[in-house]
Amino acid sequence: MNINEIAKLAGVSRATVSRYLNNGYVSDEKKERIQEVIDRTGYKPSTQAQTLRTKKTRLIGVILPKINSDSISRMVAGISVVLKEAGYQLLLANTENREKEELEYLRLFSENHVDGIILIATIITREHKRALKALQVPVVLLGQRLDGYSCVYQDDCLAARDVSRLLLRGAGKIGCIGVTQQDEAVGAGRRKGFLEAAGDAGIAEDAVSFLETGFSVEDGYRAMDQLLALCPGADAVFCATDSIALGALARLQEAGRQIPEEVALAGVGDTVSGRIVSPKLTSVHFYYKTSGKEAARLLLELLDGNEARKQIKMGYRVEERGTTRQR
């Protein structure tokens, strides 16, 4: 059964059936005849063909750097609440932090399949900017700020500064385990905030032992292993993420260090795991779920034809727990 046969059985033109299926104008009498044929024959228009005609899929693509992450799953949960309420379904694309795949999914989603995109961004290269510019559907960036685009991002710098102030109480030799500074938010932003706090505490940048690592717990473990060799007397270590801090904590405890008496430690992101280790991890809470909701709302505005591109910087809350010293 296809649209031509429906038209024939209903005694109307093919164009009328097409208009009917796409909610265009059709007289009440013809509407009734077409619906009667559809009911009788059990005809079901192919979604793909419909998509081609109406250009609406009611799908939103969300591109994310990894799936096994507290912060990202909270963002996705927030995105999901708002978009599902608005009648959209989500398709997730996991890039495993590979730039090439990010670009491929941007193209895939843009060419077809979705009405809009939320990009949970990490590193934004020139290639990314080119791909974003070429998009044929609205896009919102989550987690990074980029001129000319709707964005929702965290106040990484001040959050890192404030938690570092707790960390650096009574500290002499300090370390910093960060991620690539190509990542403006987690890499450059949090390092900058940490250095501000160090400066306020009278510690010069060249007195700090810096290490750069990846985003996993294992990366944090290995980086702390190196730091112990590089700077065995470190008594306070800032970690750019909770995952890194949790790996670092495991390595320090293995080495028999007392936390926080001998070494204080702080992370960023307030993950669930940070609340179940002992001692509990001092960190900064970001409103990731709310950020996801905000990003989804910005996307809905763009889909509504509202061209004003907002940029939203979210607040944070320092969580003082057991891995930092009281004074």
Added chain:
Amino acid sequence: MNINEIAKLAGVSRATVSRYLNNGYVSDEKKERIQEVIDRTGYKPSTQAQTLRTKKTRLIGVILPKINSDSISRMVAGISVVLKEAGYQLLLANTENREKEELEYLRLFSENHVDGIILIATIITREHKRALKALQVPVVLLGQRLDGYSCVYQDDCLAARDVSRLLLRGAGKIGCIGVTQQDEAVGAGRRKGFLEAAGDAGIAEDAVSFLETGFSVEDGYRAMDQLLALCPGADAVFCATDSIALGALARLQEAGRQIPEEVALAGVGDTVSGRIVSPKLTSVHFYYKTSGKEAARLLLELLDGNEARKQIKMGYRVEERGTTRQR
């Protein structure tokens, strides 16, 4: 620029251009003329229209119950390796453990968008069976066994039995924190294995304190809170997942219990977090990444037209660590 205009400029029929674009037979001379027009005009066939014609999207849909999970991200990583090598891209659908959404995504993926589906399954209801039967694309189930379908699943029962044998050394009063038995694998299977070990240790089923909870660390924390009230003298607690065990561990440590001397604890799944808590969690390792690869290979076989539906039960490895007693 559309296909009709290309045909006109190349002096061939519309059908010839269509055949050319879909790799059908076209004489070399006409091929050259069409390609010349395409090059000159910069014509790019719409992927959606192409999809409609060739019915191939080179996309695979993966339906998963949650994204913030060690086990699931390992499965997805395995799926990803194999399918990307075979030239497919993945679209993930996160159902947040909601049955209705699982069914909706099955329908969405089946109607269009993807060439095949991998369902990381939890609960399989009659509705699921109906939806699976109605699928118009091949499907592989990962994590559950279902007659008549290609599946890859874990040996939940024996894995739970073997880790419980370590757990129950020297135990008198025992507890079990599980999940809904509608989940054949994690709920029913692991409970059965635990009970076998309890039986072998001479402990009757009605001497065990059972609690049912959800899949998160917080669920484990709350369940252990209840268990402490219900059975304050429990000296060994089996947890159906590592996440549950990690929440339980945090609650026990808060209550000042010595682990494993006063209370022994075991989980299932060998998550990263279980290796960073102190003491480290006794658990069972499942080959989740390999399972994902196997599922992807089964799907490729189905896509190749190989109708034989295999069912693969994976092995496991007990990880004895610090939360169980030596004897």
